[in-house]
Amino acid sequence: MLERHQVALYLGALAVGAVVGWAAPAAGPGFEVVITPALAALLYVTFLQVPAAELGRSLRDGRFLGAALVVNFVVVPLVVAAMFAFLPEDRALRLGVLLVLLTPCVDYVIVFSGLAGGSSRRLLAATPLLLLAQLLLLPGFLFLFLGSELAGVVEIGPFAEAFALLIALPLVLAWLTQRHPSGRRFAEAAGTTMVPLMALVLLVVVASQMPRLGGDLGPVLAVVPFYVLFLVIMAFAGLGVARLFTLDTPASRAIVFTGATRNSLVVLPLALALPGGLAVAPVAVVTQTLVEVVGMVLYVRLVPRLG
Numbered sequence: 001m002l003e004r005h006q007v008a009l010y011l012g013a014l015a016v017g018a019v020v021g022w023a024a025p026a027a028g029p030g031f032e033v034v035i036t037p038a039l040a041a042l043l044y045v046t047f048l049q050v051p052a053a054e055l056g057r058s059l060r061d062g063r064f065l066g067a068a069l070v071v072n073f074v075v076v077p078l079v080v081a082a083m084f085a086f087l088p089e090d091r092a093l094r095l096g097v098l099l100v101l102l103t104p105c106v107d108y109v110i111v112f113s114g115l116a117g118g119s120s121r122r123l124l125a126a127t128p129l130l131l132l133a134q135l136l137l138l139p140g141f142l143f144l145f146l147g148s149e150l151a152g153v154v155e156i157g158p159f160a161e162a163f164a165l166l167i168a169l170p171l172v173l174a175w176l177t178q179r180h181p182s183g184r185r186f187a188e189a190a191g192t193t194m195v196p197l198m199a200l201v202l203l204v205v206v207a208s209q210m211p212r213l214g215g216d217l218g219p220v221l222a223v224v225p226f227y228v229l230f231l232v233i234m235a236f237a238g239l240g241v242a243r244l245f246t247l248d249t250p251a252s253r254a255i256v257f258t259g260a261t262r263n264s265l266v267v268l269p270l271a272l273a274l275p276g277g278l279a280v281a282p283v284a285v286v287t288q289t290l291v292e293v294v295g296m297v298l299y300v301r302l303v304p305r306l307g
Contacts, residue, residue, distance in 0.1 A: 002195040006115065007297050013199040014206055014293060021210025031208035038204055039107055039265060040170050042197040046110050047124065047174035048187040059125045064255070067245040068126045071259035072104040073137060075237050079230065084145060088222045092277065095142075095150055096284025097223055099271055101230060102141045103134045103263035107166055111198055112261065112296045116303045118253035126258070131163050134263065153278070158270040166266070202293055205265065209286040219280055220287045227291040234260040235299070239306055249307065256303055261296065264289040 002009070021028060059065075080101050087094050106127045114120040142150060177183045238259035242252035264285050271282040 002192070006195045006198075007300065009195060009199050010202055010293070010297050013203040014290070017203040017206030018210055020203075021207040025211035028208050028211040031204045034204045035201070035208060035265065036165055038197065038201045040166055042111065042194070042201055043107055043166060044170035044173055045190045045194050045197060046114075046120065047171050048177060048183075048190055049114075049120065061122060061125070061251075063245045064119075064122045064247060064251050065126055065129060067241050067247060067251075067255050068104075068123075068130060068258050069133065070245075071234075071238050071241040071255055072130060073133060075241060076104070076234070076259060077102060077141060079233055079237065081145075083226055083229065087226065088219075090219070090280060091146070091150065092274075092280040093219055093223065093284050095146065095153075095274070095278060096271055096281035097226065097288075098142060098145055099138075099267045099281065100262050100264050100285045100288045102138060103267055104130050104258055105261035105263050106131045106162075107263075107265060108198065108201065108296075109257050109261040111194065112300060113254045113257035116253050116257065116300045117250060118257055118303075119250040120254070122251055123254045123258060127167055128163075130258070131167065135160075153274055158266070158273065162266040162269075205289060206293075209268075209282075209289070219283045223284055223287055224291055227288050228295070231260055231292070231295040231299075235303065235306065252307065253303055256306070257296075257299065260292075260299065262288060262292060264292065 021031070080098065084094075084098075087097060110120050110123050110127070113123055177186060180186075235256060238256035239252060241259070242255040245255075247255065268282065268285050268289075271285045274281050
């Protein structure tokens with residue numbers, strides 16, 4: 001029943017989070033504390049559904065890993081470069097857009113891709129590689145787009161912390177659970193919590209960040225069209241890359257999702273740590289989260305129809 005009505009549940013979670021965040025802005029910091037453990041729990045349950053043996057085989061899938069790297073670190077920067085000249089002139093807003101669009105998602109993309117029939121195990125295997133690549137390449141991308149003045153504000157700390165808490169810890173716990181004799185039965189039971197956990201993550205993210213948008217919707221309205229356009233372009237660009245690498249249908253859908261979903265939840269702490277003069281950057285990241293989540297709900301329905 002939960003899976004049949006998951007789209008409505010996700011939209012409801014977004015709506016509830018927006019109302020709560022708007023009506024009780026003082027509760028924002030409390031909701032923000034819940035984001036990391038809720039997301040870690042969601043990923044733990046997700047990792048439980050992928051046996052360790054399957055993960056090992058996926059790591060040897062060179063064509064899929066190559067397609068994931070090409071779509072995220074060749075195609076996406078080219079798409080962003082084409083849009084960059086049309087972005088608002090505010091340098092903080094531009095920095096926020098670049099931070100979020102140049103970093104591929106390493107967390108809930110696995111869930112959304114799986115819901116659309118994409119290969120979750122292949123995306124899971126690619127996760128460490130994607131996180132390491134973006135960590136190494138992001139400063140260089142920012143230098144190319146903005147120059148040395150702003151490229152230097154990116155620090156490795158938030159990425160390392162996100163990898164430890166959101167990827168490494170849930171993955172190790174999932175492997176340890178699978179080794180236990182009753183681990184398979186527990187994994188099957190835990191799988192039923194994926195939809196409620198996803199709804200919880202969406203609710204707390206929106207509720208915690210709505211107060212940061214304040215009453216000024218100018219920055220939000222200015223960047224929304226770019227985020228929507230990005231999702232539209234990457235649906236077809238991801239499919240094109242998948243066909244170039246001659247991937248099967250589940251792998252192709254996974255490539256579409258990894259190219260479209262961005263690392264908003266991981267880069268948000270980085271954006272919040274920026275100097276005061278760049279305070280608008282987190283607004284750009286949060287706005288992308290709101291647009292992308294709605295986009296992912298549509299992707300789950302539409303991507304299977306593309307192929």
